[in-house]
Amino acid sequence: MSDEIREHTIPDARSTEWQRVSPSYAWVDFVLNLLFLLVVAAAGAAVYFLNDRSVPTPVVWALAIVAALLVLNAILAFRRVRAIGYELREDDLLFRRGIMFERIIAVPYGRLQLVDVTRGPLLRALGLATLKFVTASAATGVALPGLKLDDAEQLRDRLVSLAETRRSGL
Amino acid sequence: MTNQSAALPGKADAEGWRRLHVLSPLLRGGITFLVIVGIVISSFRDRIASLLFAGRLSPSTGEDGEDMQGDIVDLIEYLQKHELMLLAIGAVLLVIALIVLIGFVSWWFATYRVTDEAVESRQGMLFRQHRRAPLERIQGVNLQRPLLARVLGLAKVQILTAGQGGKVELAYLSYGDAQRVREQLLRRAAAKRGDLQSEETPSSEAGLAAAGVTDPLSHRVNDFIDEDIDPEAVAANTLVRVPVGRLIASILLSSEILIIALITVGLIFASIFGATEILFGLIPMVLALGSTAFSMFNKGFRFQLSRGHDAIRVGAGLTATNTDTIPFGRVHAVMATQPLFWRPFGWWKVRITTAGYSIAQAGQNTMQNVVLPVGREDDVLRVIDTLLPGAANQPEEIAALHNGLSGPGEGYLKAGRRAFWVLLWGRKRAGLQLASDDTLRVRRGVITRSLSIMPLVRAQSVQVARPLVHRMVGLGRIQAHTVLGPVQMQMRGIGLEDAFAVFDDLERAVLRVQGADAVARMARARHREEERATAAPGIASDHEPGENA
Numbered sequence: 120m121s122d123e124i125r126e127h128t129i130p131d132a133r134s135t136e137w138q139r140v141s142p143s144y145a146w147v148d149f150v151l152n153l154l155f156l157l158v159v160a161a162a163g164a165a166v167y168f169l170n171d172r173s174v175p176t177p178v179v180w181a182l183a184i185v186a187a188l189l190v191l192n193a194i195l196a197f198r199r200v201r202a203i204g205y206e207l208r209e210d211d212l213l214f215r216r217g218i219m220f221e222r223i224i225a226v227p228y229g230r231l232q233l234v235d236v237t238r239g240p241l242l243r244a245l246g247l248a249t250l251k252f253v254t255a256s257a258a259t260g261v262a263l264p265g266l267k268l269d270d271a272e273q274l275r276d277r278l279v280s281l282a283e284t285r286r287s288g289l
Numbered sequence: 290m291t292n293q294s295a296a297l298p299g300k301a302d303a304e305g306w307r308r309l310h311v312l313s314p315l316l317r318g319g320i321t322f323l324v325i326v327g328i329v330i331s332s333f334r335d336r337i338a339s340l341l342f343a344g345r346l347s348p349s350t351g352e353d354g355e356d357m358q359g360d361i362v363d364l365i366e367y368l369q370k371h372e373l374m375l376l377a378i379g380a381v382l383l384v385i386a387l388i389v390l391i392g393f394v395s396w397w398f399a400t401y402r403v404t405d406e407a408v409e410s411r412q413g414m415l416f417r418q419h420r421r422a423p424l425e426r427i428q429g430v431n432l433q434r435p436l437l438a439r440v441l442g443l444a445k446v447q448i449l450t451a452g453q454g455g456k457v458e459l460a461y462l463s464y465g466d467a468q469r470v471r472e473q474l475l476r477r478a479a480a481k482r483g484d485l486q487s488e489e490t491p492s493s494e495a496g497l498a499a500a501g502v503t504d505p506l507s508h509r510v511n512d513f514i515d516e517d518i519d520p521e522a523v524a525a526n527t528l529v530r531v532p533v534g535r536l537i538a539s540i541l542l543s544s545e546i547l548i549i550a551l552i553t554v555g556l557i558f559a560s561i562f563g564a565t566e567i568l569f570g571l572i573p574m575v576l577a578l579g580s581t582a583f584s585m586f587n588k589g590f591r592f593q594l595s596r597g598h599d600a601i602r603v604g605a606g607l608t609a610t611n612t613d614t615i616p617f618g619r620v621h622a623v624m625a626t627q628p629l630f631w632r633p634f635g636w637w638k639v640r641i642t643t644a645g646y647s648i649a650q651a652g653q654n655t656m657q658n659v660v661l662p663v664g665r666e667d668d669v670l671r672v673i674d675t676l677l678p679g680a681a682n683q684p685e686e687i688a689a690l691h692n693g694l695s696g697p698g699e700g701y702l703k704a705g706r707r708a709f710w711v712l713l714w715g716r717k718r719a720g721l722q723l724a725s726d727d728t729l730r731v732r733r734g735v736i737t738r739s740l741s742i743m744p745l746v747r748a749q750s751v752q753v754a755r756p757l758v759h760r761m762v763g764l765g766r767i768q769a770h771t772v773l774g775p776v777q778m779q780m781r782g783i784g785l786e787d788a789f790a791v792f793d794d795l796e797r798a799v800l801r802v803q804g805a806d807a808v809a810r811m812a813r814a815r816h817r818e819e820e821r822a823t824a825a826p827g828i829a830s831d832h833e834p835g836e837n838a
Binding site: 131132133210211217219220221222223224225226227229230254255256257258259261285286 | 451748749750752753754756772773792807
C-alpha cells in the first residue's frame with residue numbers, strides 16, 4: 120500500500136449502482152413471516168378451547184387484524200428484499216435496506232472487526248448464506264442476507280483483506 | 290525490562306508473577322461476612338428487646354425444642370438443653386477454619402503479572418482462570434475503593450479492554466501498590482503505542498512524601514482521604530474541581546430530583562384533598578428521592594479531573610471512591626448537557642463514550658461515564674480540551690465551542706422545513722456541523738440542551754435514514770455510529786437534500802481522517818520495528834542489513 124493519502128472522491132450515495140441480493144431470499148423472508156401466522160392460529164385455538172368452544176367477537180377481530188398485518192408483511196418481503204443493496208467502494212462498504220424505514224450505511228473497511236457467514240436451514244436449502252459485517256459499534260448492523268454461498272465466502276475474504284490494508288485503531 | 294519490574298510492588302517469582310494483598314479474600318468475601326454478622330446481630334437484637342420488655346412481651350423461647358422459629362437464640366437454648374453445645378461449637382469452628390482455608394487458597398492461587406507485552410491475572414485452584422490483556426488494548430485503568438477497602442488501605446485495580454466483559458481485575462492491592470501498578474501499566478502501554486518517549490514521572494507516593502507526610506498514621510489518614518491527582522496536573526494547572534456547594538445545588542435542580550419531588554408534592558396535595566391513604570405512597574417516593582440524591586452526591590463528591598502526560602484521570606467519591614484513568618485517544622465521543630434549571634446558572638454536565646467503560650457497564654446508571662458532574666462553561670471548555678487535546682485552546686476554537694454550547698449555533702446545518710413534525714420545539718436549537726478540526730458536532734434539545742462532539746477518527750460507520758414520519762415530510766436523519774455509550778451522535782429532521790449531502794461529506798471526511806490515521810499507524814509500527822532491529826541486529830534476522838542502517 121502506498122503511503123500517500125488517496126483523494127476521496129466517492130460518488131453520491133444515491134447515484135450508486137446497487138448490487139442486489141438473490142431474489143429467492145424473498146421466499147425465505149416470506150415463509151418466516153408466515154410462520155408467525157401459525158402462532159396467531161395457535162392463540163386462536165387456545166382461546167377457542169379454553170373458552171368453551173367459542174371465541175368472543177373482539178378477539179376474533181384482533182386476531183384477524185394481526186393475521187392480515189402478518190400476511191401483508193409477508194407479501195412485502197418481495198419488495199423488502201429488492202430494497203436490500205450493497206456496493207464495495209474503494210474505501211468503504213455502502214449498504215442500504217428498508218422501505219418504510221429506509222437507511223443507507225457507509226462502513227470504512229478499516230472498521231471491520233469480523234465477518235460472519237451464517238446459514239439457517241431455509242437458507243441452506245436454497246444454497247444461500249447471510250453475511251454480517253461487524254464493527255465495534257452495535258448500531259452499525261450491516262447484514263447481507265441471501266447471498267449465494269460462494270459469493271458470500273468470496274465477499275468475506277475480500278472484505279477481510281481490504282480491512283487488513285486499511286487497519287486503523289478502535 | 291528488569292529495572293522496570295523493580296518498580297512494581299511485592300516479590301515476584303521466577304516468571305514474574307506477584308500475589309495480591311493478604312487481606313483481599315476478606316474483602317472479596319466481605320459482603321457475605323457482613324450479611325452473616327447482620328443476621329446474627331439482628332436475631333440477638335430480638336433477644337435483647339425481649340429481655341428489656343420481658344414483662345410485656347411473651348418471650349419467644351419455647352418450652353421444648355420443637356417450638357423454635359428459626360431463631361438463633363432458640364437454637365442455642367435447644368443445644369444447651371441437649372448438651373450438644375461442644376459439638377456445635379466444634380462445627381462452627383470447623384466451618385470458620387474451612388472459610389479461612391478457602392480464603393487462603395484463593396489468595397495463594399490469585400496472582401498477576403505485568404510484562405512488556407501484556408497484563409495477566411490467574412486465579413482459582415480447581416477451576417483455573419488465566420486472563421491476558423495486551424497492553425496496547427488497554428482502554429482505561431480504574432482504581433476502585435469501597436468503604437471497607439479504604440478503611441483497610443486497599444484498592445481494586447480494574448484494567449478495561451474493549452471486549453464484552455473484557456476487564457482484568459486485581460482485587461485487592463494496597464493503595465500505594467495499586468497506584469504503582471497503574472502507573473507502570475500506563476507508562477508501558479504508552480511506550481508500546483510509541484506515542485511518546487516515556488520518562489520517569491513522579492508517582493503519587495512521591496507527591497505525598499514531598500508534602501512532608503512521613504509517619505504511618507498520617508500516611509494512613511491521607512490514604513483514606515484519597516487525593517488521587519496526577520502530580521503533573523497540579524504543576525501544569527490542568528485541574529478541574531467541583532465545589533461541594535455547587536454539587537448540592539446542582540443535584541437539587543437536576544431533572545431526576547425535580548421529577549421525583551414533583552410527584553411527591555402531587556401526592557401530598559392528593560392526600561390533602563381527600564384520599565389520605567395515598568400518603569402511604571409517599572414513603573417509597575421519599576426514599577427514592579433520598580437515595581437518588583445521596584447517590585448523586587456520593588459519586589460527585591470531591592470530583593476532580595486532571596491531565597497527566599499520557600492519560601486523563603477522573604476521581605470522585607464520598608464513601609466509596611473511584612479513580613478512572615483514560616489514556617489519550619481512547620475517548621470516542623463527548624457530550625455536554627444542560628437541564629432546564631441549570632440554565633440560569635450556566636452549568637453543564639459532561640459525559641463521554643469510551644470503549645472500555647461503555648461495554649463493560651453500558652448505561653447501568655446515569656452517573657456512569659461522567660467526566661464533569663457540574664461545571665460552568667469555562668470548566669466545560671477545559672474538560673473538552675483535556676479530553677480532545679487541542680479542541681479548545683485557541684480563542685477561535687473557544688468561540689466556536691461557545692457558539693455550539695450556548696450561542697446561536699452559527700455555521701451549523703439547521704433542521705429542515707417542516708421539521709416541527711419530528712423535532713417539535715427542538716428544531717430551533719438542532720444543528721449539525723462538520724467542524725474544521727475533524728470532529729462532528731451535534732446540538733440538540735429544548736428542555737435539556739446538549740452538544741455532542743465526536744472525533745471523526747473514532748466513527749465506526751455513518752448512516753442516513755428516512756423513517757416513516759421523516760419520509761412523509763421530506764426529511765432525513767443523520768447518524769454516526771460509535772462504540773456503545775451514553776453519547777448519541779444523531780441529528781433528526783434534516784432536509785432530505787441536505788441529509789444526503791451531509792452523508793456524503795461526512796463519509797468522505799471520515800475516510801480521509803481514518804486513512805491518514807492508518808498510514809501514520811503503519812509508519813509508526815515500521816519505525817518501531819526498525820528501531821528494534823537496529824537495537825538487536827542479531828535477533829532481527831528477517832531484515833535486510835541495509836534496511837536497518
